Amino acid sequence: MSDSQFKTVAIAGGTGTLGYAIAEAFLNDGSYNVKILRRKPENENEKAKLLASKGAEIVYADYSQHDDLVKALKGTDVVVSTLNFDPKGAGFYDSQAPLLAAAKDASVKRFIPSEYGAKFKTGTHVLIDDKIKFGEEVEKSGLEYTYIYVGLFQEYFGWLGYDIKNKKATFYDDGSKIFPTTSLHDIGKYTVETLKIPEARNGHINVAGANLSLNEYLEIFEKVTGSKWEVVVDKDVKNRFKNKIDPVPSFLEDFKATIVQEGQLGKFDNDKFSFTPKPVTEVIEELVKQAS
Numbered sequence: 688m689s690d691s692q693f694k695t696v697a698i699a700g701g702t703g704t705l706g707y708a709i710a711e712a713f714l715n716d717g718s719y720n721v722k723i724l725r726r727k728p729e730n731e732n733e734k735a736k737l738l739a740s741k742g743a744e745i746v747y748a749d750y751s752q753h754d755d756l757v758k759a760l761k762g763t764d765v766v767v768s769t770l771n772f773d774p775k776g777a778g779f780y781d782s783q784a785p786l787l788a789a790a791k792d793a794s795v796k797r798f799i800p801s802e803y804g805a806k807f808k809t810g811t812h813v814l815i816d817d818k819i820k821f822g823e824e825v826e827k828s829g830l831e832y833t834y835i836y837v838g839l840f841q842e843y844f845g846w847l848g849y850d851i852k853n854k855k856a857t858f859y860d861d862g863s864k865i866f867p868t869t870s871l872h873d874i875g876k877y878t879v880e881t882l883k884i885p886e887a888r889n890g891h892i893n894v895a896g897a898n899l900s901l902n903e904y905l906e907i908f909e910k911v912t913g914s915k916w917e918v919v920v921d922k923d924v925k926n927r928f929k930n931k932i933d934p935v936p937s938f939l940e941d942f943k944a945t946i947v948q949e950g951q952l953g954k955f956d957n958d959k960f961s962f963t964p965k966p967v968t969e970v971i972e973e974l975v976k977q978a979s
């Protein structure tokens with residue numbers, strides 16, 4: 688059942704990795720009108736077609752044209768931003784600022800910014816600082832807001848250094864480092880339910896499907912693959928990146944090391960939600976199956 692004040696939800700970037708999972712969850716819930724906000728120019732997209740076939744309305748807007756964006760958001764109660772940064776252009780602030788301005792003028796009630804990671808202190812990383820700066824705008828906007836923190840997407844274990852094909856794990860911190868992770872499927876479900884729980888109104892929600900150490904995730908990978916993995920620990924990435932020491936890590940490696948070393952969530956809100964997240968072992972089994 689939807690909360691009576693929220694009927695129509697627009698997912699900006701609903702064809703992306705995160706956005707698609709959230710769009711699916713709203714469609715599965717069945718009690719919301721779901722709009723997928725896409726950028727102009729309109730182009731063919733399989734995920735958009737799939738979401739449309741499940742009942743979503745695909746809406747296009749030119750983000751640089753305020754009136755166009757306001758028109759696309761008219762009648763929307765909740766905007767879920769799942770926009771990404773553009774490696775060659777706009778950061779998280781610039782990509783989302785037009786959306787927030789239009790949401791205000793379209794009388795949207797609640798805005799969920801594109802957070803969906805861990806919490807960090809200001810000055811930790813340029814990408815994260817941009818999210819923090821945008822968050823300050825959201826809080827000043829007068830719209831209701833909810834920040835949703837989920838740790839790492841469990842589907843991104845490979846990205847983080849768990850290399851299934853080569854049975855090799857690269858840790859950017861000690862193996863004992865605890866790290867929250869959540870599956871995309873559950874992130875979608877958590878997002879839907881934030882509209883129903885009072886603590887989410889102007890709140891920060893921390894959830895995780897699992898909160899294990901790097902070594903404990905590795906043990907699951909080893910058990911599922913039936914083999915012992917090679918482990919490389921590289922805790923010096925951020926120092927080498929900053930001081931350009933050989934081998935100089937890439938921007939991406941520095942970002943991954945930042946996430947593992949500096950990311951945290953604080954107290955979890957899982958108990959405020961009606962469901963139990965999928966066991967991480969099941970997600971890892973699926974990842975191993977896909978890799979073989």
Ligand SMILES: NC(=O)c1ccc[n+]([C@@H]2O[C@H](COP(=O)([O-])OP(=O)(O)OC[C@H]3O[C@@H](n4cnc5c(N)ncnc54)[C@H](OP(=O)(O)O)[C@@H]3O)[C@@H](O)[C@H]2O)c1
Binds near residue numbers: 699726777
């Ligand atoms: N915690 C984690 O492990 C983790 C991992 C990955 C991402 N994230 C977070 O999840 C969020 C979404 O990331 P994602 O990887 O799902 O993004 P993504 O797959 O790149 O999708 C974002 C979608 O938004 C639209 N878009 C992209 N750039 C835009 C821009 N500059 N302006 C307007 N629209 C734009 C695109 O849709 P159209 O072309 O259809 O308009 C795109 O499909 C980000 O906040 C990211 O930091 C977290």
